[in-house]
Amino acid sequence: MSAATPVPAPGAVPQLHPQPGPGPCDGDERIARLIRRQGCQGDGLIEVLHQVQEIHGYLPKPALLQVARALRLPLSRVYGVASFYHLFRLQAPATHRCAVCLGTACFVRGGGRLAAGLQRRLGLALNQTRDDGAWALEQLSCIGACGQAPVLVLDGVLFSAPLVDQPKALDRWLTSLGLPAGVETR
Amino acid sequence: MSVITLQVDGRDVAVPAGSTLLQAIRAAGLSVPTLCDLEGLEPVGACRLCLVELEGSQRLLPACASEASEGQVIRTDTAQLQGYRRMAVELFFAEGNHVCAFCVANGTCELQDVAVAVGMDHSRFPYQYPQRAVDASHPRFSLDHNRCILCTRCVRVCDQIEGAHVWDVAERGSDCRIVAGLDQHWGEVDACTSCGKCVDVCPTGALYAKEDTTAEKHPHPERAGQLRRAREQRQWTP
Amino acid sequence: MVALPPCERPRLRCCAASGCRSAGAGPLLAALRAAAAAGDISAGASAAPEPLEVRSVGCLRLCGEGPLLAWDGPEGTRLFGGLTPAAAAALVAQVRGVAPIPLAADPALAGHQLDLEQPFFRLQRPLVLEGCGIVDPECIEDALAHGSYAQLRRVLHELSPEQVREQVRRSGLRGRGGGGYPTGLKWDTVALQPPGRRYVVCNADEGDPGAFMDRSVLEGDPHRLLEGMAIAAYAVGADHGYLYVRAEYPLAIERLRLALQQARQQGLLGSSIAGTAFALELEVRVGAGAYVCGEETALLHSIQGQRGIPRTRPPYPAQAGLWGAPTLINNVETLAAVPVILRQGGDWYAAIGSEGSRGTKVFSLSGAIRHTGLVEVPMGTSLRTVVETMGGGDPDGGAVKAVQTGGPSGGCIPAALFDTPVDFESLLALGSMMGSGGMVVMGQGTAMPEVARHFMAFSVNESCGKCVPCRAGTVQLLALLDRFVAQRATAADLEALEALCTMVKATSLCGLGQAAPNPVLSTLRHFRQEYIAALGPGS
Ligand SMILES: Cc1cc2nc3c(=O)[nH]c(=O)nc-3n(C[C@H](O)[C@H](O)[C@H](O)COP(=O)(O)O)c2cc1C
Ligand code: SF4
Ligand code: SF4
Ligand code: FES
Numbered sequence: 003m004s005a006a007t008p009v010p011a012p013g014a015v016p017q018l019h020p021q022p023g024p025g026p027c028d029g030d031e032r033i034a035r036l037i038r039r040q041g042c043q044g045d046g047l048i049e050v051l052h053q054v055q056e057i058h059g060y061l062p063k064p065a066l067l068q069v070a071r072a073l074r075l076p077l078s079r080v081y082g083v084a085s086f087y088h089l090f091r092l093q094a095p096a097t098h099r100c101a102v103c104l105g106t107a108c109f110v111r112g113g114g115r116l117a118a119g120l121q122r123r124l125g126l127a128l129n130q131t132r133d134d135g136a137w138a139l140e141q142l143s144c145i146g147a148c149g150q151a152p153v154l155v156l157d158g159v160l161f162s163a164p165l166v167d168q169p170k171a172l173d174r175w176l177t178s179l180g181l182p183a184g185v186e187t188r
Numbered sequence: 189m190s191v192i193t194l195q196v197d198g199r200d201v202a203v204p205a206g207s208t209l210l211q212a213i214r215a216a217g218l219s220v221p222t223l224c225d226l227e228g229l230e231p232v233g234a235c236r237l238c239l240v241e242l243e244g245s246q247r248l249l250p251a252c253a254s255e256a257s258e259g260q261v262i263r264t265d266t267a268q269l270q271g272y273r274r275m276a277v278e279l280f281f282a283e284g285n286h287v288c289a290f291c292v293a294n295g296t297c298e299l300q301d302v303a304v305a306v307g308m309d310h311s312r313f314p315y316q317y318p319q320r321a322v323d324a325s326h327p328r329f330s331l332d333h334n335r336c337i338l339c340t341r342c343v344r345v346c347d348q349i350e351g352a353h354v355w356d357v358a359e360r361g362s363d364c365r366i367v368a369g370l371d372q373h374w375g376e377v378d379a380c381t382s383c384g385k386c387v388d389v390c391p392t393g394a395l396y397a398k399e400d401t402t403a404e405k406h407p408h409p410e411r412a413g414q415l416r417r418a419r420e421q422r423q424w425t426p
Numbered sequence: 427m428v429a430l431p432p433c434e435r436p437r438l439r440c441c442a443a444s445g446c447r448s449a450g451a452g453p454l455l456a457a458l459r460a461a462a463a464a465g466d467i468s469a470g471a472s473a474a475p476e477p478l479e480v481r482s483v484g485c486l487r488l489c490g491e492g493p494l495l496a497w498d499g500p501e502g503t504r505l506f507g508g509l510t511p512a513a514a515a516a517l518v519a520q521v522r523g524v525a526p527i528p529l530a531a532d533p534a535l536a537g538h539q540l541d542l543e544q545p546f547f548r549l550q551r552p553l554v555l556e557g558c559g560i561v562d563p564e565c566i567e568d569a570l571a572h573g574s575y576a577q578l579r580r581v582l583h584e585l586s587p588e589q590v591r592e593q594v595r596r597s598g599l600r601g602r603g604g605g606g607y608p609t610g611l612k613w614d615t616v617a618l619q620p621p622g623r624r625y626v627v628c629n630a631d632e633g634d635p636g637a638f639m640d641r642s643v644l645e646g647d648p649h650r651l652l653e654g655m656a657i658a659a660y661a662v663g664a665d666h667g668y669l670y671v672r673a674e675y676p677l678a679i680e681r682l683r684l685a686l687q688q689a690r691q692q693g694l695l696g697s698s699i700a701g702t703a704f705a706l707e708l709e710v711r712v713g714a715g716a717y718v719c720g721e722e723t724a725l726l727h728s729i730q731g732q733r734g735i736p737r738t739r740p741p742y743p744a745q746a747g748l749w750g751a752p753t754l755i756n757n758v759e760t761l762a763a764v765p766v767i768l769r770q771g772g773d774w775y776a777a778i779g780s781e782g783s784r785g786t787k788v789f790s791l792s793g794a795i796r797h798t799g800l801v802e803v804p805m806g807t808s809l810r811t812v813v814e815t816m817g818g819g820d821p822d823g824g825a826v827k828a829v830q831t832g833g834p835s836g837g838c839i840p841a842a843l844f845d846t847p848v849d850f851e852s853l854l855a856l857g858s859m860m861g862s863g864g865m866v867v868m869g870q871g872t873a874m875p876e877v878a879r880h881f882m883a884f885s886v887n888e889s890c891g892k893c894v895p896c897r898a899g900t901v902q903l904l905a906l907l908d909r910f911v912a913q914r915a916t917a918a919d920l921e922a923l924e925a926l927c928t929m930v931k932a933t934s935l936c937g938l939g940q941a942a943p944n945p946v947l948s949t950l951r952h953f954r955q956e957y958i959a960a961l962g963p964g965s
Contacts, residue, residue: 047731048714052673066370076347076379077369078356079732085358085371086733086890088715089673105635106830106866107792109880143717143884144635145674147448148792148866149489149799160448233738234893236933248932253738268932275929279898312922313902338891357733357891360716362901364891 032057033065037072044073047083051090060091096131096138100124100181101155105144112166113152117141119172120154123181137182156181194260209251210238213264220264221273221302223280223391224339225252228412229348232340237273237302240264248272270306277303278311283362285317285334286392293393294403299337320365325375329387329397331366336394338364341412342386349415354380366394385411427552428486428496428559429503429542435476436499436521438462439559441492442482443645444677445638445799449492450510455482457511458495461518478521484558484646487547489638490798491540496559497521505540513538545815546797551778553786554762555802558646563681566688569649575694577768578653581660582702587617590661594764596772598784603629603720603757604835604861604937606783606850612754615744616662619752626659626667627729627748627755630682631713631720633672634833635884637864639788640758642800644671644678647762648685652708654764656695659706662754667706668729672713682710717834717888721936722755724890735890736936757862759788780806783849787863793830794869796821803848810844813867820869828868828952832861834881834888835941837948838874857948859941874953875960879907881945889938896939899930903946914962923957924950 036053040046050073054065061084070080084090102108102117121127124139131138147153150162156179165172177183190205194212201216208231213220223235233253240251243261251264263269280286280299288294303309320333343355343366354377358367369377387395388408396405414425440446440455462478486494491507499521509517516534519525529535552558562568569575581590595610616624628651632640643651651669659667671679686708689695697705711729718724719734726747728734747753763785767775776784783805789812792798796818803812813819813829820826828838831848837858839846846852850860868877882904891897906923909915927943927950934940950957 043731045729045731048728049712049731052712052714063370070370076353076356077372077377078354078358078367081367081370082356082358082733083731085367086360086716087713090714104880104883106833106864106880107636107798109635109877110793110866110868110872114880142674143887144633144637146444146638146641148636148638148790149445149492150448151792151798153448162448232892233935236893236895236935239933250738250935255740271925272929272933275926276894276933279894279902282902283894283898313926314905316901337894338897359891360733361886361889361891362897364897 030057030065030068033068034072037069042073044075047073047075047080048087051084055090060094093131094135097136098157099138099140099155100157101140101142102128103142103145103147103151103153103155105142105148105151107144107148108152111151115166116152116154116163116172119166119169119176120181123173123176123183192256192258194256194258194262196262197264203256207256209240209249209254209256209260209262212256213240213251213262218264220251221305222252223298223302223337224341226341226345226389226409226412228414228416229341229344229389232344235337235339236276239269239272241266241269273302274306274308275312277306277308278313280337281308282311282313282315283318284337285315285320290402291335291393292396292400292402293335293405293407296403296405296407297393298391298409316362318362323368323374324398325373326380326382327375327398328382329374329384329395331368331374332394332396333365334394335392336366337392338366339391340366341389341391341409342366342395345385345389345412349412350381350383350385352379352381352383355386385415388412427550427556428505428547430496430498430560432500432502433498434500435479436497437479437481438517438521439481439483439486439496439498441484441486441494441559443485443642444675445485445489446492446494447677449508451493453511454493454495454509454514455480457514458518461514464515478518481562482564483560484563485555485642485800486559487550487555487801488540488797488799490792490796494540503542505542506535506538507540509535509538545811546799546801546818549807549811549816550802551786551804552802553766553775553778554643554650554759554788555647555800556766557650558642561647561649563646563648564684566649566685566692569647570692573769574649574765575653575689575692575700577765578656578660578694579700581657581768582700582704587661587663590657590768591617593768593772594661597767597775598772598779599760599763599767599775600783600850601757602759602763602787602862604832604859606860609756609760612744612756613658613661615742616664616752616754619745623666623751624662624664625748625751625753626655626662626664627725627743627753628655628667628669628758628761629720629722629725629755630669630671630675630678630758631717631725632675632758632862633717633720633888634835634862634864636790636792636830636866637833637862638790639800639863641675641678642788643758643762644675645681648678648682649689650765651682651758651762652685652689652695654761655708656699656706657764657768658754658756658761660704662752664754665705665707667708668711668748669708670711670713670719670725670729672719673715679710679712686710716890717884718890718936718938721938724936725755726753733890735892736938738935759863779804780847780849782851787848787860789848789863789865791817791865791867793866794820794826794872795867805849806847808845808847809839812848812865813844817867820867822869824870826867827870827872828874830858830866830868830877830945831864832859832941832944833864834884835859835937835944836861837944838868838877838952839948840952843952857944857951859944873911874949874956875907875910878946878949879904879911882907882942885938885942889942890936893933893935893939895930896934896936896942899926899934900939900942902926903930903943907946909962910957910960913960915957915960917961920957920961
């Protein structure tokens, strides 16, 4: 069949994630408690994951294992759910998070330019975290602050960025918010 | 048992009430291409190859997941449907890394069969060359994600027939992939009974037995239905 | 509504909903309360016998001018926008009548007063938003004083479920979640299933970018929604229900939870509601960031703790929904319209709006428009009235190019067609959709292939991945649109784009995939020249 395609180079094959660590996986009393409170119902999985993420900032594998056991759910189902929803994080979050809204109202008012500026500045693509874990750049799709468009959320605080059309002023403003300057902007 | 009658591509056919359109089409001696559907597994209507036209309706119906009803007039092979099916197969080929010449399933692959059936010899859409892994950690079987078409037959057979639920789908959209356990190596997942049902039902060369090399795969998609019949109706197929 | 009849005792209403909060309503509210309290003390008992009420309310509509503040008094209502906490003392002094200078000359307030007589306010017809901006969303006593739950009580004591459904059928109400399915018919379908357990679900997943109507109800008048939902539950025979709210709406979730708790305490939820045999338990379920969970079958999976994957219908949720039981799913705005329909009667409601689309609809206006905010107008109002007369057109005085309705499932309607009435059928005929009510206005500078690419990127990101046309088709559509945006597309690309759009639309499993090509198809239809102009030199 002529639908042939080259095989990816062996070096490029991504690694599978290792098995969850051998650590005590039913040992987190906080998680055990919240699951008891919730009634050990499998259909409450998403609620439970929300609360686990509140405790840890993300969903560590040992915690997922504990949740699966306590709710008597297959491991792959728990992982399937945890990885499906955008708001669940499977990796520890970055220290600082800058999220730019790319909802339609923000897009129409220059959100794309704001995002491009942030990408340049942080040296990150959207939804990427810096290797040192200090900064993450995320993308949002409409947080309902359309009246302030375009907006960005810096460590949980919402800012309106009206200066997208003036790169210099925008840059100064971003500096004043404490965003590190990327290599390219200097 | 009550019977309903309907018309498929001009042929009248009678089937037991509760039958799917796919069963009715087959009862009429006709066929439509299918990939995700498999007798014995609950239908999901995901591959969209079995879509048919229903007279008097704008919407296309997935034959595998639609119940036949009295008096329906169905078309299975119009020019429009042929065009859509071809395009769907092109999309399958473009989104994965399918190299038939080196594949363990060459000659027994259902994706390949469908491509032939719909006359797809090349994709109009650029190949995506996604980076995908191969999991050879299981002592007897391998999973090559490059060839997976996300039909979820393996997920369903493991859950619905074997009861182990080793597999599920992770991520979403074009990042979707089959996962074992908590995104573990297959060989490390305790829940796996090594029954091989997932390998039996996989329509492509994604799941295969390690001893098989190029063009040596012997799939047994019929086993899901046989097991279900044995379990529910106490009927065996010796 | 925002403007209230004159009242003897002055009162301040400060919007504390998300939009105004992000514009600084929190500090303003605190400053106003401090100034009011200080004024109470310093003025002494004789000068100010009554403390000045500073109430936090829901959306006051003109979100773009936030934080918004309404001052009700003997002269009627005055509205202010964009006040900072520094202006609080000056404003309170004006309210108390102890300011040294007249209002118009007050430097702290000058330029902040907004005209309540402008069309943006005048042409609104608040039914769903009747109490939004007036009632204190965190106080059930206030909601009760404004008539909340009166219809629930009446219905439980005086009407049979069938009589309730009769009124809803007569009202001609159609689902506000996007599909426009007749609500009365849906209620009948659920009610007439074989006996057994039933559920009622409120879809508060509002995921369309540029849409914030449902949020304003949740944040501004949650008891109206709960009342509508309880009436729905009674009408279909459900005793258990869920409100599925997107996690991106933390304030809405908080207020909804509070409202549920208050309603339980008042005996308006739980067992033997209002002294009758009717019982209803409602729970909030929070999403986790998945647009597709707005689709009803995906939503049901998500409520049950699963991946938010749609399934083929039939069976419809009305036949087999949560845990296989018949389940009524309605949108927030649909349910919030129910109390008014029962109060005024189905025929009264049906007299508002247009032939196939009865009643009012809430729209959120945003984008390149002077007045960003919420409007509720009778169905059938023309786009021109909404966008130009009420919205005030382009903020820089230029000409509006198009309006996008229906979010990622809808399309762009060019300014030349603005005389189109806004109703389900007219928008569909133009290749767009009513959708949930988001209207994003585009100025002349917006390039349509870029708009189409923006929405396609959204769909790629939000596709659940179950079916191949959407999972793989949207990715290919995005790649094709990239070529148009980069001005290096070929005539063959244009052909492939159209063919693939048609295929994805016709063959995708759920509404997300079926509608994902709409932004492309509608811009191809109304702005084809922009795609032609983007063909590279080679073609
Ligand atoms: C991709 C997709 C997203 C949807 N999002 C929402 C939503 O956010 N809110 C909503 O009420 N309906 C949404 N719907 C429509 C629902 O599936 C459903 O039709 C609606 O909730 C029914 O309520 P109604 O009859 O009151 O409109 C969506 C549909 C699709 C296909
Ligand atoms: S591994 Fe095989 S059976 Fe499983 S989803 Fe992929 S193609 Fe289907
Ligand atoms: S159309 Fe898209 S979102 Fe809907 S089922 Fe298919 S892949 Fe999932
Ligand atoms: S066989 Fe019916 S959709 Fe796949």
